[in-house]
Each structure stands twice: as structure tokens, then as C-alpha cells.
Amino acid sequence: MARTRETFVCQACGAVHPRWQGKCDACGEWNSIVEEKAPPPASARPLPRSKGKARMELVDLKGDAPDAPRRKTGIGELDRVLGGGLVPASAILIGGDPGIGKSTLLLQAMAAVANGGGRAVYVSGEEAIGQIKMRARRLGLANANVELAAETNLAAILGTLEAGTPPDVVVIDSVQTLWSDTLDSAPGTVTQVRACAQELVRMAKSRGTAVLIVGHVTKDGQLAGPRVMEHMVDTVLYFEGERGHQFRVLRAVKNRFGPADEIGVFEMTGAGLTEVLNPSALFVGDREARASGAAVFAGIEGTRPVLVEIQALVAASPLGTPRRTVVGWDGGRLAMILAVLDARCGVGLGSHDVYLNVAGGLRIGEPAADLAVAAALLSSATDSPLPLDVVVFGEVSLSGAIRPVAQAEARLKEAAKLGFKSAWTPSGLKLGSTPLPVVEIGDLAQLVARFGDLPRPARAKGT
Structure with a gap:
């Protein structure tokens, strides 16, 4: 029997090192390298070919092929x-912060599958069966026909699941608690x-079970864990939310079976997670009060248009290095918007603290929010509130021009549905029909002209 050899593996990125060291050269993490035992590498000689026994x-x-059936x-x-439900023989990876509600959501989903006539198995390596039943009673799911198990031995889990009729859906909570007896x-x-x-x-591919x-997350x-795990599965989901x-x-x-970047919105209550059917009304919130530094952004998350309020606060800073605090958006993108306002429009906020927040705990990644962020910053800097019935969207380029964005009609229709009366948009949009009156803004200078006196950058003497 070949002897095993010792390797040193980074637990953050999976990189293998010949010896222990304090810092991983691949990802830069400190104290993440752990000694592990691995089998020796295969021989360099070519593998012997099978004599016609193995076939694919x-x-x-x-030819026509039916769409993969989905289970709701x-x-x-x-x-x-x-993308419409669970696809048989698919593997789905779900990550999220501790306590965010992953186990609660999956237990509710397994109860719904079981109540719909499917066979659902919930395997937990973190909770005892009694603890799972306690949570099920709190969620009102005590009578659901869900099969439970508390096990961390991978061989025992696979041996049970591969015996007899395969279940329709299996939940493994979580993969970090499992261990294989073939590895040390x-x-x-x-x-x-x-x-x-x-x-x-x-097991999922061979048995037709959705897993x-x-x-866990870092x-x-x-x-x-290793990045290759995300490549092996069919779907990767992140459960996001703020503690407050x-x-x-x-x-x-x-x-692999639906659009990426799609979102689903839930509300955590005492009875578990409930669906939010109109997230735009949730994230916009109560806008009866007219306050400066707030702009409503019409965004797209996956295939769904979502309206969200962007809040900004600009205040004179007593510090030599002003603060830049961002929640729910890219901090590098905010620095770019501030630089463009300074260089192209003469609006100097370099001596001011800038705070930016996306209301409701949503995280925005699309550059179409640039114009709404700029409008919120200018509104706060001049203490001039934006009209309550206006939505804003558009991408800001380094030249100060406002670039068109995709799916403008869907954004405008969602805003009209929620009672907004007009929109500030990039110029040159090709709209078939406009449910809202549109105010076209070609560059940031036109946006700046809509506000009052603005802070000007401090220039050195003699310039």
C-alpha cells in the first residue's frame, strides 16, 4: 500500500504549499495553512487502457428533448x-452568515415539498433531532412528513440515501461538518x-435527487472551503441580510437552470421567513417626509425591477483625512463619483465626510446606480431635497457623461406602478412607450445645475 504524504493546505483558498508558513502566497491570508495527509501522486507512466469493458x-x-421537469x-x-423550482439530479450550494436563516428557509422548503407529495430528507450535522423538531414546532411545521437525521459520517449518509427509493430532495446542513473515513x-x-x-x-447525478x-462563509x-466546490455544483445561492x-x-x-443575479426577498418573523411579494415598496419605504440626501434608484436585480432608496450625508470634516463610509454599495465606485464631480463639475467634497447607505439592507452592484448616488450627494451637499415623485438611474462615465442602461422600460413601469410621476434618465434611451415623463440628463454638469450653491474645491494659492 502506498504511503501517504504530508501536505500543507490553505484553508481559505485551497492552495498547497511544500512546507508550513505563516502567510499564504496565493490569497494573502495569515495563519490559514494546516498540515493534512494526502495520498501520493500518481505515477508518471501512462495509465493502462481497459480492454473494451468500459463504455460511455x-x-x-x-432532435427534440423535453425540458427538465422541476419540482416546486x-x-x-x-x-x-x-429559475422555476428544483431540477432533479441538481446540486445547490447555499451560503450565508451565521443566524441569517438558512436552516429555517430550508426546513420550511422541505416541509412544503413533503406536503406536496414528495419525499424530503433533512440531514443535519450541527443540530440534534430534538432541536430540529423544536424549531419545526415554532415554525408550525410539526406535522410535516419530513425525514430527519443527525449524522456527519459521509459513508453512513450515502449508504442510507442510496438504499431503496431515492428521495426527491435532500438537505445537507452543513458540508463543513461532514467527514469521510477514507481521509485523515x-x-x-x-x-x-x-x-x-x-x-x-x-450521488445527486446518479440517483436523480436534488441536493x-x-x-459556511468566511x-x-x-x-x-475550496473554490472548486462552487464549480462542481449547478447553482450557488447567497443568503444576505443585515443584523439590524x-x-x-x-x-x-x-x-445552470435559470438566470443568475436573480433575487428573492424574505422577512424574518417569529413564525419563520415570509415572502415579500413587492420588494420595491419595501425598500423605498415611507417617503412622506421631504428630506435632503435621498434619491430613489430604479434598479434591475436578475429579471426583477426593484426600486430602492439611496441615502447620502455630506458633512464638513474636522479630520485631516475625511471619512468615506459605504453600506450596500461599492466604495471604489463612490470614490470615482466624487472624483468626477470634482474634476468635471468643480464640486469639491474632498474636505467633507461622506456617508452612503442603501436603505433596507439591499446590496447594489450595477453601475446604473451612479446617477442616483450623484443626485443624493448633491442633494445633501446643498440641503436641497429631490422631488418625492422622481426616480433616477444612469451610469456615470469618467468624462462626466451619463451613459444609457439596459431595461429602461421595465424600470419606468415599476416606478409608475408605485406612483412615481417622473424620471431622471440618461439621454438617448430608445423607449417604445414611456409610462412616465422623462427628463434626460446628458452629463453631470446638467445634474449639478439643478441644485443650489455647491462646495467648491480648495485651491492652492497662486493657482
């Missing part, structure tokens, strides 16, 4: 993010997580 089936691409989970927002590494290490995830995906795998919000908000956002970042 070849299927012609031409009974939770509309979850089905929306998945501890549970949660890169080697164990990679091997366990690979076996679960193999939902819960994964302090940066990324899924812990009761709202949760389920976001698809990879989906």
Missing part, C-alpha cells in the same frame, strides 16, 4: 431564484470539504 453512451445533440418547493421567492483530515478542512462535496454531487448543500462573506434589519435577500450568483 453517446447521444446525438439533434412551495415557496414562491425560492422557486423564482432557482479533520472535518471542515479543504480536503474533506472537497471530497464530501464531490461525493454528494455524484441542497449548506456552506469573514469576508465568501463561501468557505428583518429583511433577507436570497441571491443567485450561479445557476
Whole structure:
């Protein structure tokens, strides 16, 4: 029997090092390298070919093929993010911060699948069966026909699931708690997580079972373990939310069976997670009070138009280095907007503290929010409130020009549905029909002209 060799593996990125060191050269993390035992590498000689026994089936691409049947989970927002429901033989990875509601959502989904006539199995490596039943009673799911197990041994889990009739849906909570007896590494290490995830995906493909795998996240919000795990699965979902908000956002970042970047919105209540059917009304909130520094952005999340309020506060700073605090948006993008306002429009906010917040705990990634951010900054700097019935969207270029964005009609229709009366948009949009009157803004200078006296940058003497 070949001897195993010792390797040193980074638990953050999976990079292998010949010896222990304090810092990983691949990802830059400190104290993340752990000694693991791995089998020796295969011989360099070519592998012997099989004598005609192994075969693979070849299927012609031409011809009609039915769409993959989907199983509804009974939770509309979850089905929306998945692309219409669970696809048999699919592997789905779900990550999120501790306590965000991953286990609660999956238990509710398994109860809905079981009540719809499907066989649902919930395997937990973090809770005892009594604890799961206690949570089910609190959620009103005590009578759901869900099969429970508390197990961390991968061989026992696979042996049970592959015996008899395969279940329709299986939840593994979580992959970091599983261990394979064929490896000497501890549970949660890169080697164990990679091997366990690979076996679960193999079981899903061979048995036709949809497998939902819960994964832990790092302090940066990324899924812990090797990056290859996200490549192995069919769908990757992130459960997002702020501790101070009761709202949760389920976001698809990879989906082989539906659109990526789709979101589902939930509200955490005492009875579990409930769906939010109109997230635009939720994120815009109460806008009866007329306050400066607030602009409503008409965005697109996946296939869904979402309206969200962007709040900005600009205040004179007593510090030599003013603060730049951003919640829910890209800090580098904010620095770019401030630089363009200074260089192209003469609006100097370099000596001011700038705070930017996306209301409701939503995170925005699309550049179409640039114009709304600029409008909120100018509104706060001049203490001039924007009209309550205006939505704003557009991308700001480094030259100060406002670039058109995609799906403008869908954004305008969503704003009209919520009672907005006009929109500030980039010029040159090709709109078939405009449900709202549109005010076209060609560059940032035109936006600046809509506000009063603005801070000017301090110039050195003699310039």
C-alpha cells in the first residue's frame, strides 16, 4: 500500500504549499495553512487502457428533448431564484452568515415539498433531532412528513440515501461538518470539504435527487472551503441580510437552470421567513417626509425591477483625512463619483465626510446606480431635497457623461406602478412607450445645475 504524504493546505483558498508558513502566497491570508495527509501522486507512466469493458453512451445533440421537469418547493421567492423550482439530479450550494436563516428557509422548503407529495430528507450535522423538531414546532411545521437525521459520517449518509427509493430532495446542513473515513483530515478542512462535496454531487447525478448543500462563509462573506466546490455544483445561492434589519435577500450568483443575479426577498418573523411579494415598496419605504440626501434608484436585480432608496450625508470634516463610509454599495465606485464631480463639475467634497447607505439592507452592484448616488450627494451637499415623485438611474462615465442602461422600460413601469410621476434618465434611451415623463440628463454638469450653491474645491494659492 502506498504511503501517504504530508501536505500543507490553505484553508481559505485551497492552495498547497511544500512546507508550513505563516502567510499564504496565493490569497494573502495569515495563519490559514494546516498540515493534512494526502495520498501520493500518481505515477508518471501512462495509465493502462481497459480492454473494451468500459463504455460511455453517446447521444446525438439533434432532435427534440423535453425540458427538465422541476419540482416546486412551495415557496414562491425560492422557486423564482432557482429559475422555476428544483431540477432533479441538481446540486445547490447555499451560503450565508451565521443566524441569517438558512436552516429555517430550508426546513420550511422541505416541509412544503413533503406536503406536496414528495419525499424530503433533512440531514443535519450541527443540530440534534430534538432541536430540529423544536424549531419545526415554532415554525408550525410539526406535522410535516419530513425525514430527519443527525449524522456527519459521509459513508453512513450515502449508504442510507442510496438504499431503496431515492428521495426527491435532500438537505445537507452543513458540508463543513461532514467527514469521510477514507481521509485523515479533520472535518471542515479543504480536503474533506472537497471530497464530501464531490461525493454528494455524484450521488445527486446518479440517483436523480436534488441536493441542497449548506456552506459556511468566511469573514469576508465568501463561501468557505475550496473554490472548486462552487464549480462542481449547478447553482450557488447567497443568503444576505443585515443584523439590524428583518429583511433577507436570497441571491443567485450561479445557476445552470435559470438566470443568475436573480433575487428573492424574505422577512424574518417569529413564525419563520415570509415572502415579500413587492420588494420595491419595501425598500423605498415611507417617503412622506421631504428630506435632503435621498434619491430613489430604479434598479434591475436578475429579471426583477426593484426600486430602492439611496441615502447620502455630506458633512464638513474636522479630520485631516475625511471619512468615506459605504453600506450596500461599492466604495471604489463612490470614490470615482466624487472624483468626477470634482474634476468635471468643480464640486469639491474632498474636505467633507461622506456617508452612503442603501436603505433596507439591499446590496447594489450595477453601475446604473451612479446617477442616483450623484443626485443624493448633491442633494445633501446643498440641503436641497429631490422631488418625492422622481426616480433616477444612469451610469456615470469618467468624462462626466451619463451613459444609457439596459431595461429602461421595465424600470419606468415599476416606478409608475408605485406612483412615481417622473424620471431622471440618461439621454438617448430608445423607449417604445414611456409610462412616465422623462427628463434626460446628458452629463453631470446638467445634474449639478439643478441644485443650489455647491462646495467648491480648495485651491492652492497662486493657482
